Amino acid sequence: MRLLRMSNNTLANEVLLSVENTLRSSPFDFQGARIITGQDEGAYGWITINYLLNNFVQDSSVLNLLPNFRKVETSGALDLGGASTQITFVSNEDIESQDNSLHFRLYGKNYNVYTHSFLCYGKDQALRQQLVKNLPSTENSTIFDPCFNSGYRRNSSISELYSSPCVSEYSTLDGPINFEIKGTGNYHLCKANVQSIFNRTHCPYSQCSFNGVFQPVLQGKFGAFSAFYFVMDFLKLTQEKATLDEVKERIQQHCSRPWDEVKTEFPKIKVKYLSEYCFSGAYIITLLELGYGFNADNWKDISFLGKISGSDAGWTLGYMLNLTNMIPAELPPSPPLSHGVYVGLMVFFSIFLVFIMLTCWLGHRKPRCLQKGII
Ligand SMILES: Nc1ncnc2c1ncn2[C@@H]1O[C@H](COP(=O)(O)OP(=O)(O)OP(=O)(O)O)[C@@H](O)[C@H]1O
Numbered sequence: 001m002r003l004l005r006m007s008n009n010t011l012a013n014e015v016l017l018s019v020e021n022t023l024r025s026s027p028f029d030f031q032g033a034r035i036i037t038g039q040d041e042g043a044y045g046w047i048t049i050n051y052l053l054n055n056f057v058q059d060s061s062v063l064n065l066l067p068n069f070r071k072v073e074t075s076g077a078l079d080l081g082g083a084s085t086q087i088t089f090v091s092n093e094d095i096e097s098q099d100n101s102l103h104f105r106l107y108g109k110n111y112n113v114y115t116h117s118f119l120c121y122g123k124d125q126a127l128r129q130q131l132v133k134n135l136p137s138t139e140n141s142t143i144f145d146p147c148f149n150s151g152y153r154r155n156s157s158i159s160e161l162y163s164s165p166c167v168s169e170y171s172t173l174d175g176p177i178n179f180e181i182k183g184t185g186n187y188h189l190c191k192a193n194v195q196s197i198f199n200r201t202h203c204p205y206s207q208c209s210f211n212g213v214f215q216p217v218l219q220g221k222f223g224a225f226s227a228f229y230f231v232m233d234f235l236k237l238t239q240e241k242a243t244l245d246e247v248k249e250r251i252q253q254h255c256s257r258p259w260d261e262v263k264t265e266f267p268k269i270k271v272k273y274l275s276e277y278c279f280s281g282a283y284i285i286t287l288l289e290l291g292y293g294f295n296a297d298n299w300k301d302i303s304f305l306g307k308i309s310g311s312d313a314g315w316t317l318g319y320m321l322n323l324t325n326m327i328p329a330e331l332p333p334s335p336p337l338s339h340g341v342y343v344g345l346m347v348f349f350s351i352f353l354v355f356i357m358l359t360c361w362l363g364h365r366k367p368r369c370l371q372k373g374i375i
Contacts, residue, residue: 038117
């Protein structure tokens with residue numbers, strides 16, 4: 001919707017109107033429809049996963065009683081959509097750019113959060129950018145693309161390719177109107193093509209991710225969801241903790257498989273998704289490594305998450321939690337003792353009381369022989 005608004009604002013408003021009309025006639029308490037910002041998308045995704053992972057709830061009475069109790073840290077959020085991608089995490093460093101800085105007070109604790117949303121770096125728009133940046137200069141109607149499995153073919157047109165605002169600046173009238181993309185299935189060449197959409201030459205801050213965007217040093221664990229999960233799940237890389245090299249090896253193997261073989265093995269997966277797993281795998285590695293700065297050492301800090309406790313990881317739950325004030329800024333007043341400690345103390349004092357009474361009774365009781373007058 002953010003892209004549509006850029007290319008055709010009237011159409012974007014018509015979509016919103018249609019959504020409004022439909023939801024107004026539903027039994028829900030409809031409060032309006034709007035296009036959220038990329039920053040909101042990052043923030044709500046971060047709230048969702050930390051809420052579902054129980055990272056916000058810190059029972060202060062338990063914390064006081066157990067000196068070695070590990071303080072719950074939040075997890076960073078990595079979201080990959082079709083049009084945009086977001087990175088959000090708590091940072092102890094100075095956030096040099098205001099646009100990337102968020103402050104939350106949740107359950108009585110302050111969080112300084114870094115977030116950035118890269119529009120045009122969702123996996124569909126990144127594929128489009130990659131194609132445009134690597135178009136051959138010749139007027140050939142066949143384009144060989146290493147990011148598709150060998151034997152794969154797809155028809156496209158210049159008007160379709162340049163229809164997105166992410167690439168319209170490169171639009172050219174040269175070249176064929178219609179063309180065919182033919183896969184050559186080469187992971188290393190694909191990765192080189194993908195790298196061309198990341199600009200790391202300028203940085204107006206002390207440190208950047210890419211395209212001149214500020215990013216502090218990566219901090220803590222990360223949960224990666226949406227398309228990060230869909231793609232890694234297909235490649236069977238979500239359950240086991242594979243090293244970065246093993247992950248690259250798995251994607252390389254997939255890219256080198258002939259398309260016929262892939263299609264026969266996975267007849268039920270949508271052709272659009274299936275045909276793009278080689279590109280998507282190479283893109284995810286490049287985004288995480290070259291873009292955000294993950295490496296062989298901190299790769300283990302990333303978990304690929306589909307559902308957490310039965311709920312989808314994504315921005316929508318976080319949005320709802322915020323709108324309905326389900327996460328209060330302050331901790332609800334807690335009793336001085338936790339329930340467990342209270343019950344424990346009650347049992348202890350009851351036993352102690354019985355013990356005292358028993359001791360008194362035994363101490364004041366006359367021996368039986370004395371009672372009967374026998375010495
Ligand atoms: N099973 C799957 N395998 C591969 N890709 C998938 C699968 N299911 C969905 N996708 C793709 O993953 C991407 C992310 O989907 P999602 O619905 O999270 O994002 P979106 O709403 O399109 O993103 P954005 O926030 O950028 O608009 C989309 O490009 C979607 O087509």
